[in-house]
Amino acid sequence: MMDAVAPASDARPDLAAIAADASGERAVGRPSVYVYEAPVRICHWVNAFSIIVLMVTGYLIGTPLPTVAGEASDNFVMGYIRFAHFAAGQVLAVFFLTRILWAFVGNHHSRQIFYIPFHRKQFWKEVLHEIRWYAFLEREPKMHVGHNPLAQTAMFTGFTLFVAFMIVTGFALYSEGQGIDSWQHKLFGWVFAIWPNSQDVHTWHHLGMWALVVFVMVHIYTAIREDIMSRQSIISSMISGERQFRD
Template identity: 85%
Template sequence: MLKSVEGELAAPDLEAIAADAHGERAVGRTTVYVYEAPVRICHWVNALAIVVLMVTGYLIASPLPAVGGEASDHFGMGYIRFTHFAAGQVLAVFFLARIFWAFIGNHHARQIFYVPVHRKQFWKEVLHEVRWYAFLERDPKMYVGHNPLAQIAMFTGFTLFVAFMICTGFALYSEGTGIDSWQHALFGWVFAIWPNSQDVHTWHHLGMWALVAFVIVHVYAAIREDIMSRQSIISSMVSGERQFRDEA
């Protein structure tokens, strides 16, 4: 059963009919254009930035062993910190770009920024997806956009967590730029919540490990769905098109 992002029945037979990017019916095709180019670009840039941030963030928290010689001859940690700061600013810019596109793109571009908690049908479908991932359901339900469980995961694991990491990261960065910097002006309020700078460091570091867990689950789920649910997942974020292979 193919479903649109709103969960409405879109196509009983994929050989004859498939839902397009707006949930409308289109005869004679099994490929649906879902993710627009700006969404895909932001996805891959953010993914790369997050990986760089996780690696460099780990090294900042657990520095490399000291090396012999004059300190002026070695700038290893300096390069690591610079890379971390640069990747953080890239992530912030493209995260804002992704939010901007949610307002002007198709409705799939807005899906990861809200969860329809008021819809009873939504929670029924979440339960089905939980059972599907737990291998308790025999057949998957097919969705044009994210399935309901993935929508919750993307909203919490990406939107909220990345926003938290950006706020705490720039707050920590403002300690070096000073109270007259725009970083402190925009994110200095973080220290009103955690006056102790080390607490902000700790929460920022814990947030990194939460993102590591999210990335692992996200990659696993994408590969699993690509193989088991008879619909393209990974290639959809490259071409923008979701292909429904069959309807058993």
């Protein structure tokens, strides 16, 4: 059925026929589809907010602000920054976990960012098509109800894997302050078996932040671009949950 796509501009195809998601399923035959359920949307925005807080505070932990004057007891600058970082980290962890749980309960779109269908040839064909579209080699984009295949790949690696990495290393680093008898250390202390020197864990955690910065930039850009270019709503979908198809 996927060969029914990429229509010539003069032949207006049936929307439902071309709006297929990456799993190759046919979308329901109406110009608006309910894609992102409420928990998915809530998780998205809470995680987005947490990640922004984590990036800013994380950077400031690595490169602290100029020294504040006055007595140590009058100030708690690093303390507040670190508190914000840890708090946002815990929130991210909880909502990331919630999001994983929802993948079991929610609709099939909610599972999309947790896997890549490696085994399906068609999927990779689609990825190639999307790459060609972004490289201006395709005149028309395809329509997708959920994430397009390239987006799914990007979401899985750029978001799911990276954020999981950040949560694991983050908790491992947090366990250092909590002590080796803490549950954090029991759960995440194995990270130090990989990098015995926690300086390395810091370094990789820091680099992970930059990886997420790159992800966020691409994520926002493509969301806006696709919203304009690919005849389907992207940004408003993450607020309303509805994906609308234009033209």
